[in-house]
Amino acid sequence: MLISSLILGALHAMVPLTITATGEILSERAGVVNIGLEGILLISAFAAVVGAEAGGPLAGLMVGLLTGALLGLIHGIIAVYFRGDQTVSGVGLNILALGVVAIGIVDRWGAAGFHRVERAFRVPPLSTPLGPMSPMVIVTILLAALTWYLLQHTNLGLKIQACGENPAAADAAGVRVERVRLFGAVYAGALTGIAGAYLSIDWLATITENLPAGRGFIALATVVFSRLNPWLAVLGGLIFGFFDSLGLVASTSQALTRVIPYQFIQMMPYVVTLLVVAGVIGRFRAPAASGQPYRRE
Amino acid sequence: MPDRSAPPAGAADQYKPVSVLAGAPPWLEMRGITKVYPDGTRALENVDLVVAKGEIHGLLGENGAGKSTLMKILSGILPLTSGRILLGGREVSLRSTHDALAHGIGMVHQHFSLVPTFNALDNIILGRGALLASPARAAARARIRRLMEETGLHVPLDIPVEQLPVGTQQRIEILKTLDRNVDLLILDEPTAALTPQETDQLFTVLRGLAARGTTIILITHKLREVLALTSAVTVLRHGRVVGSRLTEGATAQDLARMMVGTERMPDVKARREHQKSEPVLRVAGLTVKGDGGQDVVKNVSFEINAGEIFAIAGVTGNGQSELIEALAGLRPIARGRVYLLGQPINGKSPRELYRMGIAHVPEDRHRLGMVAQFSVLENSILGVHHEPRFRRGVPGTIHWGKVRRYARDIVRRFQVVTPSLSTPMRSLSGGNQQKLVVGRELSKSPSLVIAGQPTRGLDVAATAAIRDLLVDIRNEGKAVLLVSADLDEVLALADRIAVMYEGEIMAILQKDQFDRERIGLLMGGVRDGSAAG
Ligand SMILES: Nc1ncnc2c1ncn2[C@@H]1O[C@H](COP(=O)(O)OP(=O)(O)OP(=O)(O)O)[C@@H](O)[C@H]1O
Ligand SMILES: [Mg+2]
Numbered sequence: 036m037l038i039s040s041l042i043l044g045a046l047h048a049m050v051p052l053t054i055t056a057t058g059e060i061l062s063e064r065a066g067v068v069n070i071g072l073e074g075i076l077l078i079s080a081f082a083a084v085v086g087a088e089a090g091g092p093l094a095g096l097m098v099g100l101l102t103g104a105l106l107g108l109i110h111g112i113i114a115v116y117f118r119g120d121q122t123v124s125g126v127g128l129n130i131l132a133l134g135v136v137a138i139g140i141v142d143r144w145g146a147a148g149f150h151r152v153e154r155a156f157r158v159p160p161l162s163t164p165l166g167p168m169s170p171m172v173i174v175t176i177l178l179a180a181l182t183w184y185l186l187q188h189t190n191l192g193l194k195i196q197a198c199g200e201n202p203a204a205a206d207a208a209g210v211r212v213e214r215v216r217l218f219g220a221v222y223a224g225a226l227t228g229i230a231g232a233y234l235s236i237d238w239l240a241t242i243t244e245n246l247p248a249g250r251g252f253i254a255l256a257t258v259v260f261s262r263l264n265p266w267l268a269v270l271g272g273l274i275f276g277f278f279d280s281l282g283l284v285a286s287t288s289q290a291l292t293r294v295i296p297y298q299f300i301q302m303m304p305y306v307v308t309l310l311v312v313a314g315v316i317g318r319f320r321a322p323a324a325s326g327q328p329y330r331r332e
Numbered sequence: 333m334p335d336r337s338a339p340p341a342g343a344a345d346q347y348k349p350v351s352v353l354a355g356a357p358p359w360l361e362m363r364g365i366t367k368v369y370p371d372g373t374r375a376l377e378n379v380d381l382v383v384a385k386g387e388i389h390g391l392l393g394e395n396g397a398g399k400s401t402l403m404k405i406l407s408g409i410l411p412l413t414s415g416r417i418l419l420g421g422r423e424v425s426l427r428s429t430h431d432a433l434a435h436g437i438g439m440v441h442q443h444f445s446l447v448p449t450f451n452a453l454d455n456i457i458l459g460r461g462a463l464l465a466s467p468a469r470a471a472a473r474a475r476i477r478r479l480m481e482e483t484g485l486h487v488p489l490d491i492p493v494e495q496l497p498v499g500t501q502q503r504i505e506i507l508k509t510l511d512r513n514v515d516l517l518i519l520d521e522p523t524a525a526l527t528p529q530e531t532d533q534l535f536t537v538l539r540g541l542a543a544r545g546t547t548i549i550l551i552t553h554k555l556r557e558v559l560a561l562t563s564a565v566t567v568l569r570h571g572r573v574v575g576s577r578l579t580e581g582a583t584a585q586d587l588a589r590m591m592v593g594t595e596r597m598p599d600v601k602a603r604r605e606h607q608k609s610e611p612v613l614r615v616a617g618l619t620v621k622g623d624g625g626q627d628v629v630k631n632v633s634f635e636i637n638a639g640e641i642f643a644i645a646g647v648t649g650n651g652q653s654e655l656i657e658a659l660a661g662l663r664p665i666a667r668g669r670v671y672l673l674g675q676p677i678n679g680k681s682p683r684e685l686y687r688m689g690i691a692h693v694p695e696d697r698h699r700l701g702m703v704a705q706f707s708v709l710e711n712s713i714l715g716v717h718h719e720p721r722f723r724r725g726v727p728g729t730i731h732w733g734k735v736r737r738y739a740r741d742i743v744r745r746f747q748v749v750t751p752s753l754s755t756p757m758r759s760l761s762g763g764n765q766q767k768l769v770v771g772r773e774l775s776k777s778p779s780l781v782i783a784g785q786p787t788r789g790l791d792v793a794a795t796a797a798i799r800d801l802l803v804d805i806r807n808e809g810k811a812v813l814l815v816s817a818d819l820d821e822v823l824a825l826a827d828r829i830a831v832m833y834e835g836e837i838m839a840i841l842q843k844d845q846f847d848r849e850r851i852g853l854l855m856g857g858v859r860d861g862s863a864a865g
Contacts, residue, residue, distance in 0.1 A: 206409065332370060
């Protein structure tokens with residue numbers, strides 16, 4: 036019972052981390068780094084609830100995706116065409132999200148800071164031998180596979196990697212660097228949007244002012260862990276997700292919370308993230324031109 | 333052993349020079365091209381260039397004349413400030429490389445534009461094919477094998493290009509563009525890192541292409557190449573057209589005069605005779621591994637004496653790059669011993685070697701010799717920035733006033749053309765970047781200078797200046813190790829020549845044994861009438 040809920044918990048906690056990380060992997064490969072994922076998660080989680088309450092869970096997912104794509108597009112335009120600072124733009128998204136969603140919840144539902152999503156508007160679970168499981172777990176694997184395929188086995192993937200490593204060389208080969216990078220930014224935004232929708236209209240079935248609770252940043256850690264390989268993002272998502280759900284399970288166990296304070300258990304996913312990233316970082320060679328704007332002259 | 337120097341007969345022989353100057357209709361017209369870079373540099377001023385279909389047109393000019401800029405505009409890499417470009421009488425807008433390629437215009441870049449982490453195959457197929465289709469590697473591999481046979485430019489297809497020597501990267505860059513089957517082929521100093529044989533074969537291929545209607549624009553500083561290949565030339569000086577003329581009937585002297593405005597073809601400075609003196613560098617049984625882990629320098633031994641220029645000749649890619657990298661501390665020594673003035677140098681870092689008296693002008697100056705985003709000022713003290721003479725009292729500080737004086741001195745002595753000391757290095761023309769790096773290394777007053785292709789890409793005047801400098805250094809009693817792909821340079825400068833082939837030294841020749849043909853054969857692996865290896 037405990038085992039199966041731990042496994043399901045890990046899988047469910049993996050979904051937002053891996054989907055978000057997978058999108059960001061493609062974007063960073065193309066040369067655009069977005070540290071505003073947390074903000075995109077939050078805004079699209081909110082938008083997805085609005086969409087789902089208007090047209091059902093599928094509409095909610097679509098609205099989440101489109102919202103994320105739009106935010107990714109804005110970040111992409113700032114990074115690619117205005118050659119703005121990608122860190123500043125990302126931080127901007129995070130701050131924007133906090134304000135927009137806090138006001139949005141009050142404006143829409145009249146309640147401050149919290150709104151519960153009714154079952155009818157949630158993504159219906161599949162029943163499995165372990166218990167009810169979100170179909171988004173499968174979608175996550177499919178998205179990782181799709182991203183891996185795009186990067187490793189298509190002409191587009193070659194272009195993406197070239198734009199991240201040496202945009203001048205890509206340019207000379209006739210690759211339209213701006214478009215490829217913009218695609219990367221939108222792709223990351225769209226996937227993060229799906230992950231945001233999953234948070235609100237599936238897994239957590241609620242929308243709050245700080246729904247992602249740092250998962251956008253853990254997703255960035257997952258990107259580092261993955262060395263920009265989508266399959267490793269699945270593994271990383273599972274590891275971080277496991278500790279996340281262990282925290283959830285443990286903090287509800289009376290036996291445990293009597294020995295270890297509840298707050299320490301809640302800290303676990305973040306501490307594990309720090310440790311893993313500290314262990315991995317430095318041994319990986321990121322794309323040479325990632326995060327840098329491209330100028331021709 | 334096939335004779336690599338004789339061009340195969342065939343299509344090439346059918347090439348008839350065509351030129352607008354000889355009455356052919358214009359096909360490519362660049363009219364009134366002006367280019368002002370964002371930093372205000374006026375690189376081109378009202379330049380006209382007219383070329384006929386199937387013409388091989390030479391574009392000449394000193395370093396910084398604006399040749400690369402003009403061709404980058406034509407290949408869509410750079411936007412023009414004003415002017416028009418017409419193809420077959422119709423105005424075209426070339427706002428990206430993508431546009432240019434769609435109009436059949438392709439360029440071999442002076443500073444290779446390859447993705448360092450990709451292998452040759454992926455670099456060649458980059459940007460092509462349907463977006464979501466898998467890269468057509470198998471078909472491309474077969475096609476490029478054929479192209480390599482046809483052109484004589486052989487490269488490994490599966491090794492990341494960052495691990496390949498400059499000469500190989502140059503070949504990849506050429507293959508990449510040839511494989512696109514463009515109608516207008518632009519080559520910006522394509523032979524700078526090729527051997528004479530490869531150059532000959534490339535020219536045969538180019539003549540064949542032109543005979544079949546491809547239009548070719550060639551930028552080169554080697555006047556012999558211009559005379560051998562082109563139908564007509566256009567000469568630029570300081571961003572303006574000096575003139576265009578038919579190649580037929582022109583001599584190297586004529587072209588040089590148009591370029592520099594003087595008739596003098598500079599000679600190498602007189603060398604002073606020395607008594608046979610102390611060995612400065614002693615290399616005993618040196619073996620060095622390549623990036624693939626195989627031995628690329630095999631059990632090599634030689635000595636370099638004070639007051640001599642010891643040159644290593646050879647087809648690029650026969651271990652010369654790895655040899656000098658090992659001597660400069662940039663690559664581990666697998667076996668053997670190396671002594672500088674009697675001190676073993678195995679395992680020393682580049683900085684320790686520099687302190688012991690080795691200066692190194694790297695072959696791949698773009699990667700190892702400079703930081704493109706840094707200013708000329710900062711680049712001129714790279715590697716010596718930590719020295720007390722640049723300090724403001726305590727270690728770790730830099731006295732920019734002193735640095736400025738030092739940099740200004742290098743810029744003046746080596747005739748680096750730059751708007752200011754604070755100009756970023758990447759804004760300098762290729763040749764001026766090289767002058768700065770060479771100047772910086774030679775200013776370190778070392779006891780051994782390792783110079784890898786020190787004049788590659790330099791114009792006539794700058795080449796002469798740097799050759800004179802190397803002779804000066806020699807005359808001062810210092811040792812010079814010169815690695816050069818330019819046989820004329822080796823013959824003009826060296827006191828002794830070692831010929832490298834597949835990692836071995838085939839022979840070390842004394843001055844009285846210098847013989848172009850014999851060296852050519854040794855470079856091709858033929859020792860005393862029999863093939864080696
Ligand atoms: N990105 C840039 N920004 C500003 N100025 C530049 C830039 N690139 C080149 N220039 C300047 O434009 C002029 C022409 O440079 P260009 O590279 O076209 O010369 P070149 O004829 O190709 O010389 P070389 O034979 O040395 O390659 C030079 O004065 C150079 O300093
Ligand atoms: Mg140039």
